[in-house]
Amino acid sequence: MSQPAMINRYRWYELVGIYGGIFVFLTFILAPFVEGFLVSLKPLGRLFSSPYRFWPENGSFEAYRTMWVSVPGFARYIFNSFFISIIVTAVVLALVVPAAYAFARFKFRGSGALLAAFLAVNMFSGAVLLIPLFRLMRSFGVLNTYFAMIVPGVAFLIPSAIWLLRTYMMRIPRELDEAAFVDGASHFYTLRRVILPIAMPGITVVAITTFIGSYAQQFIFALTFNSKSEYMPLPVGLFAYFGRQEVVWNELMAASFVGIAPAVIVIFFLQRYLVSGLTAGAVKQ
Template structure:
């Protein structure tokens, strides 16, 4: 028989969840409340958490304050999407090779991947700038796509390799007995089973690419038509004051594409749990 929770255990469980959700969601709730307040009310004393005259004026005014805000949001979404596609295209075969093949230097290469993640992008800005200039990529989308993908590939290989190791090697051997090649085995046998892990890597890559655009865009790009959202948000920081309500409104609108992508990919994450488990 399955043990049932007693009433006080259930109460304690929900109380713990509420405390956890409070600390996780309170910054987002506060930011949303700030976006609904008039700018003058943000500095009133005593401070009020609930807006007295809540309105969505900031969500309309921000488009006038930063006319190219829509382009900045599109640039961030486009850069993150291209980075994610490049990372997945490189990581899937690389992680499969590290998970299935035993070759000299494999451990050393995996250790080097971890060492790459120890370096901040700010430390490598000067050599990266010289590299981007020599390749003629400055002031283009590629100036943010190439380093963004390069910094995200090592950790993605580690993550997907760990998932692929859990897939039994007997499946590969059974496919080889049937005459399948390595590439066919990867495409028709391993990939359907590894889809949950691939989706997780894609989600983390997209979020990471969306978050790391600031330093690369600030260094490698000076044209407004290629600027991503983090640079566009700087327009709300004036010399005398910061337009906090419009800044918060723009931040919530800018993060909306990420939320839509995550919600969309979660469907495939659940579907991938059983994909490939039955031979077609």
């Protein structure tokens, strides 16, 4: 007789506890998004009505239409956020892939201290370095440009990307490198033709996390280093409009959901690569 699956060996109260914990966790994660979406459907005059109604009475998608008129340049803000995130992701990958390979394969003096320094960078908030970065950007004359928002984004996302991809590459057998070296391959050729195809799931994970991180951290850099509307990303564009007058909450929520749509679309189409990359990195020997 075949052995029962491990999942069937849980007692009924253990299953109740597991699924109950998952339900509570998802409730706390999804509740703000659900409430924000419902606010975008409510008429402005009924947002703070009492008693509270979970499902909006006379709800409609009118705010999704009017916010395009209420927020001048809204489409431009979305383009700026998407453009900045794409450039940041491309630059980070170009720098991180060879760096992660070097840290995973070579032992050189100061490598441990350098990795520790990369880790320490993630412990500092970007706000701590705003004044030095502002002075540096002003000295180079790149304020009010895309460059002023791309460079800080790259600098703050590289450390975590190196750690993540280095861990993945360390799981790739060294025998593959040695076999390539026996055939006369250089380190660069080995990285390009041997390691990269195998590490592609891990690189995809790094690309997705970098894109999301860049899309999420644009506010503080753009608010400090840019004052021109043509370069504003979405968070600052919404803040510039809704932060200087009465807050129209339903239109703000509608604009927020439309604004995060590009990131959601990217994650939706790449989610299978994200899952395969995480699981592949967990089982490689």
